[in-house]
Amino acid sequence: MQLDPRAKMLPVCLMTSLAIIRNSTFELFVILILALSLAFLVRASLAKVFFKLRHLLSTFLGIFIVQLIFNRSGEALLTAGNRVIVTDSGLENGLGFVLRMMIILLCGTVLATSSSQDTVNSLVQLKLPYTLAFMVITAISFIPLMGREVSHTLVSLQLRGINLKKIPARQKVRAFTYLFFPVIMQTLDKAQELSIALDLRGFRSGFKRTSRIKLRLRYTDWLVMALSVLLFIMALWV
Amino acid sequence: MIQLQNVTFAYPSHIQQPVLSHLSLNLRLDICTGLIGRNGTGKTTFGLLLMGLLQPVDGNIYLNGKNLKDSPLHQIGSQIGYLFQNPRQQLFADTIIDELLFPFTLQQTDSCEVRKRADRLLTLFQLDQNRNTNPLSLSTGEQKRLVLAALMMNDPDYLILDEPTNGLDQESRGILGNLITERIMMEKGLLLISHDQPFVNQHCHSVLSMNEKNVREVACAT
Numbered sequence: 001m002q003l004d005p006r007a008k009m010l011p012v013c014l015m016t017s018l019a020i021i022r023n024s025t026f027e028l029f030v031i032l033i034l035a036l037s038l039a040f041l042v043r044a045s046l047a048k049v050f051f052k053l054r055h056l057l058s059t060f061l062g063i064f065i066v067q068l069i070f071n072r073s074g075e076a077l078l079t080a081g082n083r084v085i086v087t088d089s090g091l092e093n094g095l096g097f098v099l100r101m102m103i104i105l106l107c108g109t110v111l112a113t114s115s116s117q118d119t120v121n122s123l124v125q126l127k128l129p130y131t132l133a134f135m136v137i138t139a140i141s142f143i144p145l146m147g148r149e150v151s152h153t154l155v156s157l158q159l160r161g162i163n164l165k166k167i168p169a170r171q172k173v174r175a176f177t178y179l180f181f182p183v184i185m186q187t188l189d190k191a192q193e194l195s196i197a198l199d200l201r202g203f204r205s206g207f208k209r210t211s212r213i214k215l216r217l218r219y220t221d222w223l224v225m226a227l228s229v230l231l232f233i234m235a236l237w238v
Numbered sequence: 239m240i241q242l243q244n245v246t247f248a249y250p251s252h253i254q255q256p257v258l259s260h261l262s263l264n265l266r267l268d269i270c271t272g273l274i275g276r277n278g279t280g281k282t283t284f285g286l287l288l289m290g291l292l293q294p295v296d297g298n299i300y301l302n303g304k305n306l307k308d309s310p311l312h313q314i315g316s317q318i319g320y321l322f323q324n325p326r327q328q329l330f331a332d333t334i335i336d337e338l339l340f341p342f343t344l345q346q347t348d349s350c351e352v353r354k355r356a357d358r359l360l361t362l363f364q365l366d367q368n369r370n371t372n373p374l375s376l377s378t379g380e381q382k383r384l385v386l387a388a389l390m391m392n393d394p395d396y397l398i399l400d401e402p403t404n405g406l407d408q409e410s411r412g413i414l415g416n417l418i419t420e421r422i423m424m425e426k427g428l429l430l431i432s433h434d435q436p437f438v439n440q441h442c443h444s445v446l447s448m449n450e451k452n453v454r455e456v457a458c459a460t
């Protein structure tokens with residue numbers, strides 16, 4: 001279903017706030033289900049996103065395991081002989097972390113289903129200054145750009161005959177500087193080019209900006225927003 | 239020898255319009271081969287395929303009998319030096335001298351001999367006046383010379399140069415020309431992708447011409 005960007009932002013804000021306020025595993029799980037339904041509703045390409053972020057997901061798993069093993073408070077759930085391996089609060093903290101991260105990821109994918117043009121327009125219609133809205137969107141679009149730069153740079157480094165797997169441990173930190181120096185320089189270059197190009201095209205030259213497209217909230221948008229406010233209030237109540 | 243067997247390649251976004259289709263040819267590694275053709279006919283794509291940076295949709299490419307698919311990038315990189323159309327993509331260090339030395343210091347293979355080679359190359363490419371300059375503050379022509387010098391540090395068997403004379407002045411062209419002649423004498427050849435007809439005519443023993451449909455040999459010096 002096509003939803004107005006504003007109809008996505010409201011539930012996303014409410015869900016992420018709830019995910020921070022609430023602690024219990026059950027509540028977080030319910031929020032996750034809600035986020036998942038929203039993602040399905042707007043037809044976010046979940047499989048694609050999660051495939052791209054598979055390394056991040058394994059990091060989550062790592063943090064989960066660390067929480068599980070090193071959190072010593074609470075009551076023992078699993079013991080080996082007289083050594084405690086997993087405690088209930090360790091499990092709860094670990095699950096809480098993973099659930100929260102999943103909620104944030106899902107909310108991100110939901111927002112990403114609107115084009116950046118639509119998102120800028122909707123922010124402007126919410127009375128945010130255009131310059132600010134434009135800046136937010138530009139900043140976000142720089143993240144994938146940096147990702148691409150990183151993979152290009154990794155390839156070019158190997159073309160210099162460097163076997164990245166065989167770099168001695170002592171030199172690993174230095175290797176990172178040769179990776180990030182060009183990435184940061186290229187990104188700064190792009191940012192500077194962009195700002196010059198914007199100036200040359202008369203960005204913010206004093207005229208009030210108008211837009212051909214006026215976003216209208218349809219009744220499904222209202223429905224989604226009303227429903228999310230209702231659920232939010234109910235969640236605060238219980 | 240680089241052998242292409244029935245190679246077809248298309249970019250994933252334009253899978254219906256292959257850039258190369260069913261291309262078979264052999265490239266000798268000991269001569270200078272020119273590759274010419276109009277904009278967008280796939281010269282850069284061809285070079286990237288030879289480096290294993292793009293994988294053919296169909297067919298195989300062999301470097302000295304070994305399938306490129308089975309060679310790790312760093313190994314291809316130390317056998318074939320590749321100069322990108324845009325040299326900035328190949329600069330990593332914050333000084334000129336470190337640009338030549340860092341692959342060796344990282345892998346802890348630097349030695350007196352490596353340093354001497356770096357000195358020699360900087361002199362050859364006329365970059366030895368201020369070797370602590372940041373490479374990104376050099377002009378494009380100087381950056382190209384620096385990348386060439388850095389590529390020569392590995393003493394590769396073959397070079398693929400994508401429009402190397404673009405933006406080079408007469409003197410830098412001369413330096414590049416000398417390098418090519420010198421390498422040919424050691425039977426180390428190169429692929430010269432270029433729109434610079436005079437330069438190609440002067441240095442290449444064989445010229446391939448690319449158009450939308452195929453690649454063919456148009457000239458062969460005796």
Ligand SMILES: Nc1ncnc2c1ncn2[C@@H]1O[C@H](COP(=O)(O)OP(=O)(O)OP(=O)(O)O)[C@@H](O)[C@H]1O
Binds near residue numbers: 251275276277278279
């Ligand atoms: N990353 C890409 N994705 C999709 N199509 C591409 C990509 N890169 C190149 N192409 C297309 O492939 C074709 C060949 O491009 P290529 O860069 O190899 O041409 P070229 O012969 O090097 O041109 P030039 O003389 O301008 O350097 C072009 O039609 C181009 O549009």
Ligand SMILES: [Mg+2]
Binds near residue numbers: 281283323400
């Ligand atoms: Mg090209």
